Amino acid sequence: MGIPKFDSPEEEIKKWLNHIALICLSEDFQKLKKELETIYSRSDVKDYRITAFQDALYAFLAQEDEASSVNIGRC
Numbered sequence: 001m002g003i004p005k006f007d008s009p010e011e012e013i014k015k016w017l018n019h020i021a022l023i024c025l026s027e028d029f030q031k032l033k034k035e036l037e038t039i040y041s042r043s044d045v046k047d048y049r050i051t052a053f054q055d056a057l058y059a060f061l062a063q064e065d066e067a068s069s070v071n072i073g074r075c
Contacts, residue, residue, distance in 0.1 A: 023060045032056045 007015070023029050033056040040048035 020057070023057065029056055029060055032059065 033052050036052035036055055037049055040052050045051055
């Protein structure tokens, strides 16, 4: 029996970057980001484009985290 090999920090970062890139390029992400930009610009949110991007990304990551928690609970 061998010692399990853990990903190096660089490999872990690359996985996260790839995952985030795929989210950001998705049609659903782009649609949500645009909707948030519209809402935030009308509400005079400072740096509304950056805030919309951050909120959309957070929403997608939280949704995936919630989905994985539900799937783990089914095991």
